[in-house]
Amino acid sequence: MxxxxxxxxxxxxxxxxxxxxxxxxxxxxxxxxxxxxxxxxxxxxxxxxxxxxxxxxxxxxxxxxxxxxxxxxxxxxxxxxxxxxxxxxxxxxxxxxxxxxxxxxxxxxxxxxxxxxxxxxxxxxxxxxxxxxxxxxxxxxxxxxxxxxxxxxxxxxAFKTPYEIALMRQAQQLAVRGHRAAEAAFRAGADEFSIHMAYCSAVGQDANDLPYGNIIALNEHGAVLHYTELGRSAPSPLRSFLIDAGASAHGYASDITRTYAAAGHDEFQAMIDAVDAAQQRMCAAVRAGFDYRQLHVDAHLALMGILKDFGVIKVSPEAALATGVSAAFFPHGIGHLIGLQVHDVAGFAASDAGGRIERPAGHPYLRLTRVLEPGMVVTIEPGVYFVDMLLDEVKKAGNAASVDWDRVEFFRPYGGIRIEDDVLCTGGAADNLTRPAFAAAN
Known part of the structure; x- marks a missing residue:
């Protein structure tokens, strides 16, 4: 063995x-x-x-x-x-x-x-x-x-044994097979349902086995954070594809997200590349002793820096964070514990005797507030989205001048971007479980 x-x-x-x-x-x-x-x-x-x-x-x-x-x-x-x-x-x-x-x-x-x-x-x-x-x-x-x-x-x-980590690596490999098949189906012009079926076939798992319902979102559907409708006809023109899908290995989950631009949509691809680079830096920040709440706040600043570079917001990342503008573009948490469950337990626990560590003010959807320790496996999933109802709230709050609405209108048809890996905290450098599986699948 x-x-x-x-x-x-x-x-x-x-x-x-x-x-x-x-x-x-x-x-x-x-x-x-x-x-x-x-x-x-x-x-x-x-x-x-x-x-x-x-x-x-x-x-x-x-x-x-x-x-x-x-x-x-x-x-x-x-x-x-x-x-x-x-x-x-x-x-x-x-x-x-x-x-x-x-x-x-x-x-x-x-x-x-x-x-x-x-x-x-x-x-x-x-x-x-x-x-x-x-x-x-x-x-x-x-x-x-x-x-x-x-x-x-x-x-x-929260502290995974080597056995559990081995199974979670297997779950990564299975999911990556599906992600590769799903991307190929997208590039071939398939609809959401057909992409989903290509994913399940490649992984060898269906709704009874997968750790959660696949998110298969084309174009503006990427702005729906948990989009699971699976349209039966492909939109025209085809602009973008967001897939959030995992796999199970003997009961242990993987949770992976990727976003792709259709050929010729170079500016959206450039934004994807910028989010991907920032996401890899966030993954590298998974270190023992680091407060996950701070990682979440740092993610807001990094993502707002990207939106500033692309002309979507007019204010500094710090100002966007302080006024709540950043939450309109990045409304969810940076991630969560993962293992036997996709959203694993005790994300807010203060100790093994109970108690609770609250979320930072203004960030109601963060699912993990603990200080990272060796053995924890967490997801790192930054995202930027163009969600009409949230952008309307920016206007209602008196922060419309912080946003270039022409740039928002340009990016709205793409829905959004999310990149997600599963990362093991060790006594030293972060161990990204997801990226090596993609590299091996090349």
């Missing part, structure tokens, strides 16, 4: 999870950690189920993302147990028995109905920290999600 093979790294990962669980249970005063995988949710007045999303705390322990009504049981000092549902079912494909690099580390109990799990769970539910949604309750084992346990485990999830 190579050093980056998840199978070679899993044993250490499990040791880390056990150590964290021991501490969390001690803090909460519990004897057992019990984690249901989750159950299916059904649409109201119908028998159709929604796409299943496994409990992220469950898939931290085992690389299983589609199993329902199954349980992890961990008691300090003992081997962890997996209660695995393999139902009698002729309506659906029955999950295969557990296999792979991780099974030797568990006592595995295969059950045929969800209720058969009950005698395999700890006898006294009151001594259990049960992490999950209320719908997962079985008998007296009702998820209680004790705060002391949740705070501790969520905080430490």
């Amino acid at each position: 190579t050093p980056q093979d998840p199978g070679a790294l899993y044993s250490h990962h499990l040791d880390v999870l056990r150590q964290r669980a021991d501490q969390a249970l001690a803090r909460g005063g519990f004897d057992h950690l019990v984690i249901p995988s989750g159950t299916r949710h059904y649409q109201v007045f119908d028998d159709r189920d929604y796409p299943f999303a496994v409990n992220p705390n469950f898939k931290a322990w085992v690389p299983l993302t589609r199993v329902t009504d199954s349980w992890i049981v961990y008691t300090p000092g003992k081997r962890p147990q997996l209660v695995f549902l393999q139902p009698f079912d002729y309506w659906h494909v029955v999950p295969e028995a557990p296999s792979g690099w991780w099974v030797e580390h568990f006592d595995i109990h295969v059950i045929r109905t969800p209720e058969e799990a009950l005698p395999l769970l700890p006898a006294n539910p009151a001594r259990c920290a049960i992490l999950g949604e209320a719908q997962s309750a079985l008998g007296g084992h009702v998820p209680n999600n004790p705060e002391a346990v949740i705070h501790y485990l969520d905080w430490h999830r």
Whole structure:
């Protein structure tokens, strides 16, 4: 096995999870950690189920993302147990028995109905920290999600093990395949839906596997931050393409965004290049001890410098930031933690005992306010957009003179620009997980 093979790294990962669980249970005063995988949710007045999303705390322990009504049981000092549902079912494909690099580390109990799990769970539910949604309750084992346990485990999830980083690198490689296919489809004149299908085909994942819904935006649709409509006809003329799309590797996510200009749209391409260069400098700023809130503010200043250079704003970057003009062009946060979830937990946590670090005033959509530490993986996703409703607010606030509206009108049909990489904070230089995957795909 190579050093980056998840199978070679899993044993250490499990040791880390056990150590964290021991501490969390001690803090909460519990004897057992019990984690249901989750159950299916059904649409109201119908028998159709929604796409299943496994409990992220469950898939931290085992690389299983589609199993329902199954349980992890961990008691300090003992081997962890997996209660695995393999139902009698002729309506659906029955999950295969557990296999792979991780099974030797568990006592595995295969059950045929969800209720058969009950005698395999700890006898006294009151001594259990049960992490999950209320719908997962079985008998007296009702998820209680004790705060002391949740705070501790969520905080430490920010620090990725080598196993987790290896899987996140795999998720980068998968997503980059899709990004390359999507760009080729755009260059060939495809519509948004066809680009989306090209992406899914290249990655080998669909809506049940992808970590979030693909954002595939042509032209002015790039100004809708979470555009997911997928038009069936390509606009004419074709000006620009923004794609925000990731992939999953055994439950771990990647989150990548790129923006492209159509051939002949050189000025917009020049702006993309400027944002890309600034984004790479922001990625390099991911260092241990650096306050992510400051990185967000620095991003505002850098992006406003670009808009100043392109004649979109008339004031200094500092003035644009102070008056709120910058937020009209860059309305979201610079990024977030990523791992088992795309927007991973504890982004505002003050410590593993709880508490909250507030966002900077005037920046309500930043999802991470912690000081960076080795092991954290964050997204760096600066963007500039031409959003009519936000630009109207600039006028209403009395800051119209700060903007060259003719230049805004020129760039409006392109929608916007966002560039996003996933970056690992280390004890030294930042480790960009995304750029090497693109380089290797060339």
